[in-house]
Amino acid sequence: MTAAGPDETGRGRSPRVVDAIRDAVTGGEFAPNQRMVEAELSERYGVNRASVRDALLELASEGLVERIPNRGARVREVSLAEAVEITEVRMALEGLCAAKAAERATEEDRVALRGIAASMRDAVAAGDMFGYSDLNKRLHELVMTISGQATARTVLARLRGQNVRRQFRLAMHPGRPAVSLPEHLAIVDAVCAADPVAAEAAMRAHLRSVVDALPEVEKSHPRRFDAL
Amino acid sequence: MTAAGPDETGRGRSPRVVDAIRDAVTGGEFAPNQRMVEAELSERYGVNRASVRDALLELASEGLVERIPNRGARVREVSLAEAVEITEVRMALEGLCAAKAAERATEEDRVALRGIAASMRDAVAAGDMFGYSDLNKRLHELVMTISGQATARTVLARLRGQNVRRQFRLAMHPGRPAVSLPEHLAIVDAVCAADPVAAEAAMRAHLRSVVDALPEVEKSHPRRFDAL
DNA sequence: GAGGACAGGATTGTCGACGATCTCGGGTGG
DNA sequence: CCACCCGAGATCGTCGACAATCCTGTCCTC
Numbered sequence: 001m002t003a004a005g006p007d008e009t010g011r012g013r014s015p016r017v018v019d020a021i022r023d024a025v026t027g028g029e030f031a032p033n034q035r036m037v038e039a040e041l042s043e044r045y046g047v048n049r050a051s052v053r054d055a056l057l058e059l060a061s062e063g064l065v066e067r068i069p070n071r072g073a074r075v076r077e078v079s080l081a082e083a084v085e086i087t088e089v090r091m092a093l094e095g096l097c098a099a100k101a102a103e104r105a106t107e108e109d110r111v112a113l114r115g116i117a118a119s120m121r122d123a124v125a126a127g128d129m130f131g132y133s134d135l136n137k138r139l140h141e142l143v144m145t146i147s148g149q150a151t152a153r154t155v156l157a158r159l160r161g162q163n164v165r166r167q168f169r170l171a172m173h174p175g176r177p178a179v180s181l182p183e184h185l186a187i188v189d190a191v192c193a194a195d196p197v198a199a200e201a202a203m204r205a206h207l208r209s210v211v212d213a214l215p216e217v218e219k220s221h222p223r224r225f226d227a228l
Numbered sequence: 229m230t231a232a233g234p235d236e237t238g239r240g241r242s243p244r245v246v247d248a249i250r251d252a253v254t255g256g257e258f259a260p261n262q263r264m265v266e267a268e269l270s271e272r273y274g275v276n277r278a279s280v281r282d283a284l285l286e287l288a289s290e291g292l293v294e295r296i297p298n299r300g301a302r303v304r305e306v307s308l309a310e311a312v313e314i315t316e317v318r319m320a321l322e323g324l325c326a327a328k329a330a331e332r333a334t335e336e337d338r339v340a341l342r343g344i345a346a347s348m349r350d351a352v353a354a355g356d357m358f359g360y361s362d363l364n365k366r367l368h369e370l371v372m373t374i375s376g377q378a379t380a381r382t383v384l385a386r387l388r389g390q391n392v393r394r395q396f397r398l399a400m401h402p403g404r405p406a407v408s409l410p411e412h413l414a415i416v417d418a419v420c421a422a423d424p425v426a427a428e429a430a431m432r433a434h435l436r437s438v439v440d441a442l443p444e445v446e447k448s449h450p451r452r453f454d455a456l
Numbered sequence: 457g458a459g460g461a462c463a464g465g466a467t468t469g470t471c472g473a474c475g476a477t478c479t480c481g482g483g484t485g486g
Numbered sequence: 487c488c489a490c491c492c493g494a495g496a497t498c499g500t501c502g503a504c505a506a507t508c509c510t511g512t513c514c515t516c
Contacts, residue, residue: 037467039466049468049501089321092321265496267497
């Protein structure tokens with residue numbers, strides 16, 4: 001058994017194709033609902049069609065692409081309703097992780113958490129949206145790491161991939177940091193205070209506010225034409 | 229949004245091989261840590277090795293088998309610690325579903341829930357462990373269905389596959405129904421009373437008791453020799 | 457002109473074979 | 487006697503080709 005824990009679902013394989021396509025999808029190089037023809041991807045990435053096929057299988061199980069039996073794969077369109085569902089699942093799971101993290105955090109963990117909190121304050125003060133978005137991700141990941149919940153971590157990693165773009169747009173939404181910063185600070189405070197109940201409540205409150213904000217950013221950000 | 233919900237992660241493909249192997253694994257035809265050589269499975273199920281390969285990829289992403297890059301796949305051994313983690317995740321997620329179900333349940337749903345509750349009482353009174361185990365599964369699934377949370381449902385379905393056998397052993401544990409029956413009835417009552425807070429609390433209390441019971445059944449049930 | 461059948465093209469699903477990588481055993485030198 | 491090297495065996499990863507399936511546009515019939 002390794003030291004860190006088995007969060008990598010042992011799939012090994014050739015990591016390059018599946019990761020390349022995953023990055024392309026999450027990075028927005030493929031539009032939602034765009035067809036992903038195996039032969040095209042095969043040529044684009046310079047690998048065999050079977051490898052592309054395996055990669056698409058993997059991405060389908062991650063929920064990033066959608067496969068229809070004899071009709072091929074396409075980028076999965078995550079509707080607003082699904083984004084809300086996913087965030088509600090995050091609420092439940094990250095709430096659990098926050099509680100566990102409050103129970104298990106070492107002094108070293110607390111230092112790291114407070115460091116992120118301080119950086120967040122600075123980023124918001126400096127108007128550094130991009131930096132704040134990155135810190136946001138790091139904070140949530142650190143809480144999961146401290147919690148030691150490998151299962152929840154794996155599930156959450158999978159779900160996060162499905163709406164990274166929406167999360168990013170939310171982070172860039174004007175006025176959003178003013179709301180989320182105190183929520184993040186409350187999470188850090190509760191975990192550092194070793195108060196599981198408060199930590200879970202703070203995390204759930206934060207993600208509840210994300211749920212409430214999702215329709216807002218949806219309205220202001222015009223949808224790409226997603227006909228058919 | 230569709231009516232029933234898109235819980236089938238669009239993987240399509242040839243369902244037969246992957247389902248056959250999945251059933252074999254969850255049914256205990258393969259011992260934990262047993263090697264699963266692609267060529268052997270290929271012959272056993274009368275399909276090509278590539279199909280077996282795809283199936284193993286799928287099962288690896290479901291957490292049922294473990295794949296090591298150039299060394300093949302084997303049945304994943306779910307440790308007690310992992311089973312606890314999985315149940316804790318279920319606690320968080322099914323708690324969410326119970327709350328949502330309490331908000332959304334129709335009169336028809338309530339009738340179905342009370343029907344299961346009554347059948348559970350009868351099964352326990354008659355000492356029908358097997359029937360009770362089946363009703364247990366149906367109750368949890370019905371709550372998920374009523375909740376309308378397709379995302380949580382998909383995640384939970386995946387997790388359940390990883391410790392069906394342990395769940396079954398737990399249900400068969402002597403004295404267990406006496407503990408779990410009132411918990412199940414409390415869940416049904418709270419959902420039927422349209423009380424989300426109580427429903428979530430009841431579900432979480434139930435799965436907390438499952439977490440607490442896991443080490444017990446582990447002790448009384450001798451582990452199969454899992455060397456190496 | 458409308459509806460249905462049919463052929464054409466495109467795409468996926470399946471197959472057998474080749475090459476790459478890893479593990480395990482025997483042999484050799486210190 | 488132990489450590490290292492190396493070849494054999496086994497298994498996985500990759501490849502190109504064939505067959506099955508599905509969608510699209512066209513043609514025929516009413």
